[in-house]
Amino acid sequence: MVKVFVPRDSTALSLGADKTAKAIQLEAEKRGIAIQLIRNGSRGLFWVEPMVEVETAQGRVAYAPVKPKDVASLFDADFLNGANHALYLGLTNEIPYLKNQQRLTFARAGVTDPVSLEDYVAHDGYKGLKNALTMTQEDIIKTVTESGLRGRGGAAFPTGIKWNTVLGASGEQKYIVCNADEGDSGTYSDRMVMEDDPFVLIEGMTIAGIAVGATQGYIYLRSEYPHALHVLNEAIAKATLAGYLGDDVCGSGQRFYLEVRRAAGAYVCGEETSLLESLEGKRGLVRFKPPLPAIEGLFGKPTVVNNVISLATIPIILDKGAQYYADYGMGRSRGTLPIQLAGNIKQGGLVELAFGVTLRELLYDYGGGSASGRPIRAVQVGGPLGAYLPESQFDTPMDYEAFQNLWAVLGHGGIVAFDDTVNMAKMARYAFEFCSVESCGKCTPCRIGAVRGVEVMDKIATGKDHAKNIQVLRDLSDTMLNGSLCALGGMTPYPVISALNHFGEDFGLDKGLNEKESVV
Amino acid sequence: MPLLHAIQDDIGYIPEDVYPQIAQAMALSVAEVHGFVTFYHHFRTHPVGEHILQVCRAESCQAMGSEQLEADIKAKLGIDYHQTTADGKVTLLPVYCLGNCACSPAVMMDDDVYGRMDMAQITELVSEVSNG
Ligand SMILES: Cc1cc2nc3c(=O)[nH]c(=O)nc-3n(C[C@H](O)[C@H](O)[C@H](O)COP(=O)(O)O)c2cc1C
Ligand code: SF4
Ligand code: FES
Numbered sequence: 010m011v012k013v014f015v016p017r018d019s020t021a022l023s024l025g026a027d028k029t030a031k032a033i034q035l036e037a038e039k040r041g042i043a044i045q046l047i048r049n050g051s052r053g054l055f056w057v058e059p060m061v062e063v064e065t066a067q068g069r070v071a072y073a074p075v076k077p078k079d080v081a082s083l084f085d086a087d088f089l090n091g092a093n094h095a096l097y098l099g100l101t102n103e104i105p106y107l108k109n110q111q112r113l114t115f116a117r118a119g120v121t122d123p124v125s126l127e128d129y130v131a132h133d134g135y136k137g138l139k140n141a142l143t144m145t146q147e148d149i150i151k152t153v154t155e156s157g158l159r160g161r162g163g164a165a166f167p168t169g170i171k172w173n174t175v176l177g178a179s180g181e182q183k184y185i186v187c188n189a190d191e192g193d194s195g196t197y198s199d200r201m202v203m204e205d206d207p208f209v210l211i212e213g214m215t216i217a218g219i220a221v222g223a224t225q226g227y228i229y230l231r232s233e234y235p236h237a238l239h240v241l242n243e244a245i246a247k248a249t250l251a252g253y254l255g256d257d258v259c260g261s262g263q264r265f266y267l268e269v270r271r272a273a274g275a276y277v278c279g280e281e282t283s284l285l286e287s288l289e290g291k292r293g294l295v296r297f298k299p300p301l302p303a304i305e306g307l308f309g310k311p312t313v314v315n316n317v318i319s320l321a322t323i324p325i326i327l328d329k330g331a332q333y334y335a336d337y338g339m340g341r342s343r344g345t346l347p348i349q350l351a352g353n354i355k356q357g358g359l360v361e362l363a364f365g366v367t368l369r370e371l372l373y374d375y376g377g378g379s380a381s382g383r384p385i386r387a388v389q390v391g392g393p394l395g396a397y398l399p400e401s402q403f404d405t406p407m408d409y410e411a412f413q414n415l416w417a418v419l420g421h422g423g424i425v426a427f428d429d430t431v432n433m434a435k436m437a438r439y440a441f442e443f444c445s446v447e448s449c450g451k452c453t454p455c456r457i458g459a460v461r462g463v464e465v466m467d468k469i470a471t472g473k474d475h476a477k478n479i480q481v482l483r484d485l486s487d488t489m490l491n492g493s494l495c496a497l498g499g500m501t502p503y504p505v506i507s508a509l510n511h512f513g514e515d516f517g518l519d520k521g522l523n524e525k526e527s528v529v
Numbered sequence: 530m531p532l533l534h535a536i537q538d539d540i541g542y543i544p545e546d547v548y549p550q551i552a553q554a555m556a557l558s559v560a561e562v563h564g565f566v567t568f569y570h571h572f573r574t575h576p577v578g579e580h581i582l583q584v585c586r587a588e589s590c591q592a593m594g595s596e597q598l599e600a601d602i603k604a605k606l607g608i609d610y611h612q613t614t615a616d617g618k619v620t621l622l623p624v625y626c627l628g629n630c631a632c633s634p635a636v637m638m639d640d641d642v643y644g645r646m647d648m649a650q651i652t653e654l655v656s657e658v659s660n661g
Contacts, residue, residue: 199628236640273533274570276625292569359631425630439588
């Protein structure tokens with residue numbers, strides 16, 4: 010029976026994948042042709058979703074984007090044998106957007122049926138865990154450390170070092186907490202892992218549990234992701250049934266249990282200590298550090314808090330070895346980064362590549378330029394707390410340190426493109442507005458500063474007392490930068506001041522002068 | 530938190546008159562329950578319509594014209610955010626990113642996300658749920 014694949018990823022669904030799947034099923038029935046319809050994950054080529062694939066002797070071939078109205082003509086053209094058609098894209102693996110990527114964390118996304126454990130195992134799944142079960146805890150952690158993996162949630166802290174602290178902390182009960190709050194605009198790689206390859210996250214968390222001696226894991230999932238919730242729960246049930254989770258992980262005698270907890274729409278709860286408060290059933294107020302969560306985390310116990318992508322990258326590191334992973338990348342940024350192209354971009358989607366690729370390559374070679382066809386004027390990298398970069402910085406390589414040198418961040422790897430119709434002063438105002446909506450209220454620079462920021466931006470827009478207000482804006486940003494307890498207040502100045510420094514004309518400043526303005 | 534989710538999933542919001550029961554179940558004061566519910570944007574304290582339309586306001590969607598879309602939706606439905614249409618069918622809520630940023634602007638109707646939206650599609654979506 011011919012296998013036909015139609016993605017179930019929510020972005021594919023958002024473009025009508027369910028209707029396409031139904032139309033294919035109906036058309037096949039009508040023509041009396043038996044097909045096996047598989048709802049795979051997405052390959053992440055979102056600009057051509059819904060992308061339908063057919064398995065042929067030469068490999069899988071793709072047709073995209075397929076709308077219900079195209080289905081009859083696909084059957085007429087004999088797409089079930091991989092025949093040509095107006096929507097034919099050739100062999101999936103040869104599509105340049107995909108072929109040129111280095112898919113490690115996302116090796117299986119779109120290839121497999123996300124909730125099929127058999128599929129997962131058939132595509133190298135659980136090899137990492139099998140290896141880990143033959144190793145000492147110290148050796149597992151050493152492997153993670155030597156891979157060079159740094160936290161993909163934003164702070165880029167070395168994962169192995171964090172785990173080592175938890176291993177060394179005393180305590181009967183320890184926890185693994187997966188941060189799946191993915192609140193940054195322009196990011197969706199966590200969602201993709203959870204919807205398109207959930208077992209890789211489950212495996213990564215299980216390895217983390219065994220490495221540090223934690224028996225309970227929680228996935229703190231953003232409430233805006235209902236599809237991910239269902240997929241994760243189904244996958245956890247299957248893994249438990251098959252003995253990959255539970256009292257006796259793979260017959261090793263080790264225990265590991267996993268549960269999904271729904272968040273409730275507070276951006277600040279992505280901050281790890283706020284997240285822990287929320288998991289404990291409280292308001293998500295940020296905690297003072299120290300103590301680090303690794304020492305006193307959930308319910309006061311030693312806790313690993315890691316981002317989805319960090320944890321989902323663990324299996325391939327344990328499978329292929331530290332060196333294999335570390336061989337990708339540049340400088341102190343080792344391995345690959347799943348980059349998410351978003352905003353005003355023609356070919357939005359997931360691009361996993363070794364660190365070192367430049368913004369320009371991403372925006373033009375992969376992204377194909379803006380969706381509107383107008384020049385890309387600015388990009389925001391790293392979510393709502395990330396800096397805006399002008400065209401003159403597009404040759405910057407994706408590298409934590411290279412971005413740091415520009416007073417910018419990579420964050421969670423989201424890139425949001427804006428064309429030349431954007432008003433950067435408005436974006437700066439929005440950054441303050443967002444901060445004021447999402448502030449947990451614990452510290453004054455953030456709670457009050459964000460509100461003042463919106464006011465100052467409104468004053469600047471009137472043009473009155475202009476020079477004075479620009480100075481107020483800089484001083485305020487300085488206060489927030491230096492006086493906030495967490496990065497919500499502390500990094501809101503990044504989008505604001507980068508917008509001011511690079512796009513001063515939108516703030517009513519004389520062009521020419523801006524680039525010389527000092528960075529805070 | 531799971532308790533509050535269960536209540537809201539069931540009846541669409543968290544009525545203030547159940548705070549005392551929640552407080553008792555969670556060993557909190559009523560004031561603490563209030564503080565908790567209002568801290569989290571997801572929890573609603575007022576009844577909602579049959580369907581919930583969330584419109585993304587975050588940067589990626591702004592880059593694709595969501596601001597205009599928001600204004601048009603409000604005008605079309607004749608309501609502002611946190612309000613429900615006169616026929617009780619649709620409640621309009623703002624949201625900050627649906628993870629659909631590769632296909633901005635995005636909206637969510639109940640549990641389903643829709644990408645690359647324009648007013649024509651919104652109109653169709655709204656009439657689908659209003660008549661369905
Ligand atoms: C306001 C704020 C929001 C954050 N949101 C997230 C998030 O949604 N997901 C995430 O993984 N990390 C987020 N972080 C970073 C976490 O605090 C923490 O560094 C991360 O979960 C650690 O995991 P990692 O080492 O694997 O990156 C946020 C931080 C701040 C200050
Ligand atoms: S910076 Fe803002 S969000 Fe962070 S602790 Fe202070 S008030 Fe809370
Ligand atoms: S910013 Fe609108 S879906 Fe992400």
